[in-house]
Amino acid sequence: MRITVLAGGIGAARFLRGLLAHSPDAEVTVIGNTGDDLTLYGLRVSPDLDTVMYTLGGGNDDARGWGRADESWNALEEIRAYDSVPSWFGLGDRDIGTHLVRTAMLAEGRTLSEATAALTARWRLPVRLIPMTDDRVETHVVVEDPDSPEGRRRMHFQEYWVRHHASLPVVTVDVEGVRDAAPAPGVLEAIAGADLLLLPPSNPVVSVGPILSVPGVREAVRSAPAPVVGLSPIVGGAPVRGMADKLLPAIGVDTSAAGVALHLGARADGGLLDGWLVDERDAESVGRIREAGITARAVPLMMTDVAATAAMAAVALELAEEVRR
Amino acid sequence: MRITVLAGGIGAARFLRGLLAHSPDAEVTVIGNTGDDLTLYGLRVSPDLDTVMYTLGGGNDDARGWGRADESWNALEEIRAYDSVPSWFGLGDRDIGTHLVRTAMLAEGRTLSEATAALTARWRLPVRLIPMTDDRVETHVVVEDPDSPEGRRRMHFQEYWVRHHASLPVVTVDVEGVRDAAPAPGVLEAIAGADLLLLPPSNPVVSVGPILSVPGVREAVRSAPAPVVGLSPIVGGAPVRGMADKLLPAIGVDTSAAGVALHLGARADGGLLDGWLVDERDAESVGRIREAGITARAVPLMMTDVAATAAMAAVALELAEEVRR
Numbered sequence: 001m002r003i004t005v006l007a008g009g010i011g012a013a014r015f016l017r018g019l020l021a022h023s024p025d026a027e028v029t030v031i032g033n034t035g036d037d038l039t040l041y042g043l044r045v046s047p048d049l050d051t052v053m054y055t056l057g058g059g060n061d062d063a064r065g066w067g068r069a070d071e072s073w074n075a076l077e078e079i080r081a082y083d084s085v086p087s088w089f090g091l092g093d094r095d096i097g098t099h100l101v102r103t104a105m106l107a108e109g110r111t112l113s114e115a116t117a118a119l120t121a122r123w124r125l126p127v128r129l130i131p132m133t134d135d136r137v138e139t140h141v142v143v144e145d146p147d148s149p150e151g152r153r154r155m156h157f158q159e160y161w162v163r164h165h166a167s168l169p170v171v172t173v174d175v176e177g178v179r180d181a182a183p184a185p186g187v188l189e190a191i192a193g194a195d196l197l198l199l200p201p202s203n204p205v206v207s208v209g210p211i212l213s214v215p216g217v218r219e220a221v222r223s224a225p226a227p228v229v230g231l232s233p234i235v236g237g238a239p240v241r242g243m244a245d246k247l248l249p250a251i252g253v254d255t256s257a258a259g260v261a262l263h264l265g266a267r268a269d270g271g272l273l274d275g276w277l278v279d280e281r282d283a284e285s286v287g288r289i290r291e292a293g294i295t296a297r298a299v300p301l302m303m304t305d306v307a308a309t310a311a312m313a314a315v316a317l318e319l320a321e322e323v324r325r
Numbered sequence: 326m327r328i329t330v331l332a333g334g335i336g337a338a339r340f341l342r343g344l345l346a347h348s349p350d351a352e353v354t355v356i357g358n359t360g361d362d363l364t365l366y367g368l369r370v371s372p373d374l375d376t377v378m379y380t381l382g383g384g385n386d387d388a389r390g391w392g393r394a395d396e397s398w399n400a401l402e403e404i405r406a407y408d409s410v411p412s413w414f415g416l417g418d419r420d421i422g423t424h425l426v427r428t429a430m431l432a433e434g435r436t437l438s439e440a441t442a443a444l445t446a447r448w449r450l451p452v453r454l455i456p457m458t459d460d461r462v463e464t465h466v467v468v469e470d471p472d473s474p475e476g477r478r479r480m481h482f483q484e485y486w487v488r489h490h491a492s493l494p495v496v497t498v499d500v501e502g503v504r505d506a507a508p509a510p511g512v513l514e515a516i517a518g519a520d521l522l523l524l525p526p527s528n529p530v531v532s533v534g535p536i537l538s539v540p541g542v543r544e545a546v547r548s549a550p551a552p553v554v555g556l557s558p559i560v561g562g563a564p565v566r567g568m569a570d571k572l573l574p575a576i577g578v579d580t581s582a583a584g585v586a587l588h589l590g591a592r593a594d595g596g597l598l599d600g601w602l603v604d605e606r607d608a609e610s611v612g613r614i615r616e617a618g619i620t621a622r623a624v625p626l627m628m629t630d631v632a633a634t635a636a637m638a639a640v641a642l643e644l645a646e647e648v649r650r
Binding site for chain 2: 040042043044052071074075076077078079081082083084085093094096097098100101103105106107118119122281295
């Protein structure tokens with residue numbers, strides 16, 4: 001079975017590990033969000049691609065959730081000792097090795113797809129990981145800032161997320177450059193040729209949102225022959241992890257399992273979803289989601305370990321079969 | 326006393342440590358060679374500036390001669406594991422921290438002088454270290470290469486030196502970009518305002534040579550009111566360390582203490598030197614150097630430890646007084 005997954009970072013990577021545990025023989029293509037990509041000290045960093053790569057390649061620090069296992073932090077310690085440039089981003093030494101290879105390949109004129117293929121080759125990934133686009137796209141957040149002349153300030157999503165811990169009031173989220181971006185090679189084909197399209201429990205605003213906003217991608221999902229099944233990243237009115245509750249209001253979406261489902265919309269109704277899994281705690285919302293034309297089911301959605309996550313993947317596949325019939 | 330030193334990397338850094346041990350109250354300005362600077366994986370690296378900075382700041386690995394003490398090599402290990410880009414340059418994790426700060430500051434539009442000032446501030450250097458120029462200048466080596474269509478190949482000096490261990494036959498050495506470069510702020514002033522100008526035992530082709538080739542610098546040294554005293558980097562017909570013997574023939578200079586002195590030339594004769602120290606083993610060349618109009622003396626020139634190096638500095642200062650009278 002060919003499964004295509006639209007993936008953010010940590011949540012998606014964990015879900016993929018469960019999916020592969022459940023369906024080790026599936027041909028999985030992961031379309032990775034690159035809206036989080038940023039240039040730090042000249043290094044081109046792709047946080048979501050790397051989190052998926054490290055996690056599925058066995059190089060991730062699972063306790064931390066991101067970055068490399070057996071990591072050292074000497075370069076960052078030095079950057080801080082110089083006290084001349086910002087140092088809020090967690091750049092480990094091994095992780096820097098990845099960024100240096102990517103930066104060097106991009107400087108040579110290779111595409112992000114080519115750099116990603118070279119990087120993932122080393123990790124012998126059980127999936128094909130491709131970026132959503134080879135064009136430079138960056139998710140920016142506009143926040144309220146009474147100290148600035150305009151009363152607001154624009155910053156990279158990572159700066160908002162990591163440096164400010166999502167503590168600033170968000171006015172809007174803007175995926176800068178995405179209107180002029182093209183899907184990377186293989187993206188539209190992976191959507192059109194899939195037997196199943198999955199939306200893992202990733203942040204709908206800054207993980208799945210940027211992927212869908214690449215011109216052609218949303219339409220490709222809408223018109224794909226395969227069923228589209230998603231898993232709610234919101235459980236009991238709050239994000240399972242991360243801070244999606246800070247961003248959903250900025251795009252006018254209710255922070256609830258049903259709110260995200262209705263935001264993505266029913267395929268029958270011009271939206272994206274055939275099926276949607278919510279957590280048991282949100283069972284009461286199943287009726288409302290079904291009324292909107294989306295097949296829904298309430299099951300445990302906490303990715304506490306690989307077995308629990310594999311069980312979630314199993315239900316997502318069941319729901320897809322139900323939709324398909 | 327205001328002493329200005331034209332400095333390369335390891336040899337100059339060791340000499341400076343001896344000079345400061347002998348003359349702790351001297352106001353020393355170090356004009357550093359930036360011809361060795363290169364861009365690696367997007368990082369802007371200044372090997373000579375960093376060697377002087379680390380050595381005088383107490384952060385150098387003295388056994389290795391270059392790079393940071395207590396260094397780790399995790400980023401480089403990862404780069405090698407990816408096997409997608411060259412990895413011949415010794416980039417330690419702590420050292421990478423320095424390069425990241427420099428690269429970030431240059432990307433912000435700061436000059437190399439400003440970046441160097443910010444970096445050296447952290448190390449509380451006992452000297453003022455300034456780059457020879459803020460313009461991008463790179464020492465390239467043209468080597469014989471029977472496999473290339475032109476029969477020769479051009480490469481960065483560091484690639485020739487570190488990657489190929491100076492094993493390729495050199496046709497010419499070219500300081501690319503230097504004709505259009507300007508001395509960095511303070512360079513000409515430090516030369517004109519010095520009480521003594523010193524040329525440490527640095528490579529005359531790729532360390533001192535590039536500094537002198539920055540437009541205005543050679544003339545400033547020639548017309549400086551202070552005496553100019555140098556120390557031979559060649560002892561007994563071979564470089565004390567490094568591989569200057571591979572490069573001197575390429576610029577038509579005899580690999581000997583006298584050869585380098587005559588190449589730099591007597592100030593009285595339109596050259597650069599008032600005084601020149603040779604090693605005891607080269608005592609027989611003193612007469613020939615004096616005949617050329619350069620005051621010369623033969624003393625031990627091996628920088629085996631700080632005390633031996635301080636003694637060398639003491640003799641250089643004596644020679645300067647002798648010249649001054």
